[in-house]
Amino acid sequence: MRQEIRICGFGGQGVVTAAVILGKAAAVFDNLVATQTQSYGPEARGGAAKAEVVISDGPIGFPAVVAADVLAAMSQEAFNKYKQDVKIDGVIIVDPDLVIDHHADQPIYCVPATRIAEELGNPIVANIVMIGALTAVAHPVSWDAILASTLESVPARFKDLNQRALETGFEAGQAVASGNGRAAASVDRDSR
Amino acid sequence: MDRNLIRKALGAKVQFIQGDEACAYGALLAGCTFFGGYPITPATEVAEVMARLLPKIGGCYIQMEDEIASIAAIIGASWTGAKTMTSTSGPGFSLMQENLGYGIMTETPCVIINVQRSGPSTGQPTLGAYGDMMQARWGTHGDHEIIMLCPANVQESLDLTITAFNFAERYRTPVLVFIDGELGHMRERVIIPEDDEIAIVNRTISNVSPDEYVPFGVNGDLVPAFAPFGAGYHTYVTGLTHNEQGLPRASSAEVHNRLVRRLADKILNNTDDIVLYEELETDDCEILLVSYGITAGVCRDVVATARQRGVKVGMLRLITIWPFAEEAVARLAQQVRMMIVSEMNMGQIIHPIREAVAGRCDVRLISKIGGALHMPAEIMEAVEQWR
Numbered sequence: 364m365r366q367e368i369r370i371c372g373f374g375g376q377g378v379v380t381a382a383v384i385l386g387k388a389a390a391v392f393d394n395l396v397a398t399q400t401q402s403y404g405p406e407a408r409g410g411a412a413k414a415e416v417v418i419s420d421g422p423i424g425f426p427a428v429v430a431a432d433v434l435a436a437m438s439q440e441a442f443n444k445y446k447q448d449v450k451i452d453g454v455i456i457v458d459p460d461l462v463i464d465h466h467a468d469q470p471i472y473c474v475p476a477t478r479i480a481e482e483l484g485n486p487i488v489a490n491i492v493m494i495g496a497l498t499a500v501a502h503p504v505s506w507d508a509i510l511a512s513t514l515e516s517v518p519a520r521f522k523d524l525n526q527r528a529l530e531t532g533f534e535a536g537q538a539v540a541s542g543n544g545r546a547a548a549s550v551d552r553d554s555r
Numbered sequence: 556m557d558r559n560l561i562r563k564a565l566g567a568k569v570q571f572i573q574g575d576e577a578c579a580y581g582a583l584l585a586g587c588t589f590f591g592g593y594p595i596t597p598a599t600e601v602a603e604v605m606a607r608l609l610p611k612i613g614g615c616y617i618q619m620e621d622e623i624a625s626i627a628a629i630i631g632a633s634w635t636g637a638k639t640m641t642s643t644s645g646p647g648f649s650l651m652q653e654n655l656g657y658g659i660m661t662e663t664p665c666v667i668i669n670v671q672r673s674g675p676s677t678g679q680p681t682l683g684a685y686g687d688m689m690q691a692r693w694g695t696h697g698d699h700e701i702i703m704l705c706p707a708n709v710q711e712s713l714d715l716t717i718t719a720f721n722f723a724e725r726y727r728t729p730v731l732v733f734i735d736g737e738l739g740h741m742r743e744r745v746i747i748p749e750d751d752e753i754a755i756v757n758r759t760i761s762n763v764s765p766d767e768y769v770p771f772g773v774n775g776d777l778v779p780a781f782a783p784f785g786a787g788y789h790t791y792v793t794g795l796t797h798n799e800q801g802l803p804r805a806s807s808a809e810v811h812n813r814l815v816r817r818l819a820d821k822i823l824n825n826t827d828d829i830v831l832y833e834e835l836e837t838d839d840c841e842i843l844l845v846s847y848g849i850t851a852g853v854c855r856d857v858v859a860t861a862r863q864r865g866v867k868v869g870m871l872r873l874i875t876i877w878p879f880a881e882e883a884v885a886r887l888a889q890q891v892r893m894m895i896v897s898e899m900n901m902g903q904i905i906h907p908i909r910e911a912v913a914g915r916c917d918v919r920l921i922s923k924i925g926g927a928l929h930m931p932a933e934i935m936e937a938v939e940q941w942r
Contacts, residue, residue, distance in 0.1 A: 383742060387571035390744035397571070399742040402681070424856030425931050426741055426849070 364420055366503050367428040370493070371413040371445055372437030372461070374403055377490035381435075382414030384512045385494050385503065389418045392508035398426035411440060418503050433501045435493050436462050437476065456497055456536075458489070472500055472539040479531055488521075488528035495532025500540045506533065556586055556612065558750055564611040568747050574712040574738040575642075577745055578668045579604035581716025582640045584748070586755060587666070588614035589639040591628030593621055593647060596680040597736035598670035601642035622647035626654040629665045634792065636760075636783030638720055642668035644736075645687055646677060649694070655729055656695035657794045659818060662771070662779065664723035664758055666716065668732045670739035673924060682926030683737030685848055688903040691731050692877050698815050700822040702829055703731040703877040707851040709743035715874070721756035722829060726821055727778050733876070735899065737928060738849040761788065771814075772799040777821035822878060831874035832883055836862065840869025842938060843891040845884070845908060847873040849928060850897050856931040861938055868938060876904065884911035893917040895937060897929050917941075 368385065370378045379401045386399035401414040415428045431449045435456045436442035442455075442462045449455060449469050457465045459473040476492040483492075491513060498509045510529060517525045561583050572580070579601050582590075590605040602618070609616040615632075619625040622643050629639035643651065648669045658665055669691070673684035687694075691703045702722050706712040712734055719730040761768055761780040770790040771779050782788035791801040796811040804810040822829065836858055837843065846854040851872045861868035871887060873880055884907075888894070893916055896905045902920045909918050921937055923929050 383571070386742055390571045391569050397742075397744065399571070400737065401740065422855070424852040424854075424859070425928065426737075426743075426852060427928065429930065429932075 365423070366418045366432050366501070367430065368416045368418070368433040368435070368497070368501070368503060369413065369428050369431040369445060369448070370415070370435045370437075370497075371411075371441035373441070374410045374412045376412065376437050377487070378412045378437065379403065379414045380516070381490040381494045382416050384491075384516050385497070385509070386416045386418070387516065388504040388508040388512035389416070392511045393504050395420055395504070396423050398423050400427045411438075411444075413441065413445070416503070433497060433503070435497050436465075437489070437493065439463060454501060456493070456500060458493070472496070472536070474532065474535045474539060476532060479535060480528060483524065483527055483531060485524060488525055491525050491528040492532035492535070495529040495534075496536030496539070499533045499536025556588065560612045564608040565747055570745050570747070571742050572709065572745050573600055573740055573742050574706070574709045574734050575600035575670060575740065576604050577709045577712035578642065578716045578732060578734070579608070580745070580747065581713040582666065582720065583608060583612065584713070584753060585638060585717045585720035586757070587638045587640050587720065588612070589629065589632040589637045590614075590641065591617045591619050591625045591632065591639070592641045592643070593619055593625050595622075595644045595647050597672055597683070597739045598642045598644045598647075598668065600739070601668050601670065605640070622650040623654065626651040626658070626665075626667065630654060630658050630661070630663045633663045633665045634784050636781070636786075638664070638724070640666040640668065642670065644670050644672050644680075645674045648687055648690065652690075652694045652696075656697060656699065658729040659695070659699050659701070660794045661792050662727040662818070663729065664727050665729050666719045666723055666732060667729060668716070668734070671733060671735040673926065679926050681736060683735035683739070683849065683899065683928070684924065684926070685733070685735055685850075685899040685903070686924075687733065688876060688898075688900065689906075691733060698819065700819045701731065701877050702726070702728060702822060702875070703733055704831070704874060705733050705847045705876050706738070707848060707872065707874075709738070709741060710745050712738065713745055714748070717753055717755075718831075721754065724756045724758040725778070726825070727758060727781065728818075728822065731877075733848070735849055741849075765789065769799050770801040771797065773817065777817050777824065826878050829875055830878060830880050830883075832880045833872040833874060834883075835870040835872070837869035837871065837887060837890075839867055840890075841867040841892045842869070842942060843887055843894045844868060844870045844934070845873065845894050845896045845904075846870060847876060847904065848899070850899060853929050853931055853934065854897060857934045857938065860931065860935055866938060866942060873904070879907045879911070881907070881911040884908055885913070885915075888912040888915040891916050893919065893941060895919050895921060895934070895941070897921045897923070897934055899923050899928070
């Protein structure tokens with residue numbers, strides 16, 4: 364079963380790091396097959412950034428996303444660009460503070476990853492909040508795998524912060540996926 | 556070299572790493588202790604890993620002033636007996652051409668990684684391409700043979716870099732490993748092989764006394780025994796046509812003939828050892844996809860889709876590009892109706908394929924440039940249209 368995940372936003376948000384952690388969770392900790400690719404502009408911050416993970420239980424030929432099963436968008440520009448490449452039965456997760464105008468044919472889950480990260484003390488972990496939410500919504504990897512991969516991928520002094528970010532994101536994802544979204548994390552099914 | 560130090564430097568046995576990093580890991584496992592290079596997208600991560608890890612194993616990393624100096628450094632360092640490597644991309648590979656020929660002429664083992672991007676010139680730095688395939692073959696001037704390997708995934712980037720070092724040592728010649736920006740930056744699971752799972756070849760060291768040593772004299776296998784600088788042997792190393800003693804004989808047709816033909820023959824007489832390829836579903840195929848590099852994975856998907864639809868499609872994946880797999884292509888040309896060659900360039904390897912096919916089947920090109928991989932659907936559409 365092949366699952367294609369695209370995480371996009373702008374440079375500096377850590378979308379590539381998020382994809383690497385997700386791919387590593389699958390390939391190293393869940394013993395699945397995974398490929399991770401990315402594209403970004405020459406700017407260190409602010410340019411468009413896109414990262415992809417393909418996860419499968421068998422060999423992967425074409426290594427990138429053809430049509431996404433999951434799109435996680437952390438900028439309006441990225442959402443506008445990639446929403447048409449989501450499978451009809453796929454799901455979209457957005458940070459609603461950054462993707463104000465989010466309408467698509469697929470169900471859209473709103474997880475304010477940047478605001479949650481700021482409340483945890485550092486907006487830099489917004490990407491980790493997002494992969495926590497993504498794991499809860501789309502189940503590409505196990506919780507144990509995403510936690511182990513996250514902790515192995517971040518500097519020692521930030522492990523606690525990143526673990527809290529992952530947990531909070533996961534809970535927010537569970538809340539929106541079960542339809543019990545709080546005001547801050549809501550599923551926007553009417554938008555179809 | 557302390558194998559435990561290498562293991563410790565490389566870290567966990569199972570990792571999720573880039574193609575570039577895998578090339579560096581393969582080099583360290585093969586015993587590379589010297590890297591001279593100059594950073595360039597999308598090859599910089601090869602140099603970064605070597606810069607980080609070589610000091611930990613007692614090796615040496617030097618960032619040179621440019622790519623001409625980089626290949627000069629690895630050729631010089633190789634003459635101390637070290638296994639050496641550099642990495643670059645298209646613009647840097649262009650600069651290396653003269654010294655690549657020097658490495659061939661002086662029979663210097665070394666490995667060059669080219670993480671290809673599109674050209675000409677500066678082109679598209681962050682995107683993948685396979686536009687240097689023919690430059691690898693004929694970029695340096697004069698009659699010569701070259702060995703070039705083309706990994707298709709991240710694990711193979713590690714494995715084939717080890718193979719490249721083994722060929723370089725076995726045949727005393729520069730060996731090229733070509734990937735592309737997409738594969739170089741792509742991450743996949745890599746399993747670091749145990750020492751008993753990898754064969755390591757070391758160049759044959761001269762066992763005669765310095766008085767009896769003939770630096771470029773050969774016996775049966777056309778590859779001279781090596782005496783490292785500093786071991787007490789005298790060797791004159793020159794890019795000029797030279798005799799067995801290594802002395803310039805640049806006006807002698809006979810010496811030139813003997814030398815240059817031997818340099819070619821030591822590779823051409825060993826194609827059974829050097830030419831690597833993979834066949835997939837070729838037993839009964841009527842249409843053959845010929846591929847190499849990252850495009851091979853795409854073609855693998857197409858073979859599966861075509862077979863599901865009842866179309867007899869197979870794949871020949873070229874692993875060694877040079878010397879070319881003439882015999883395999885010629886054999887399959889007698890069986891299939893058509894070969895479809897998918898290349899991330901405007902058609903380069905299709906030329907030796909056409910030469911080997913020699914009109915025995917139809918040969919068509921699906922060319923893609925601009926940075927994107929072929930999509931499985933576009934190759935499948937061509938199969939359906941042309942079948």
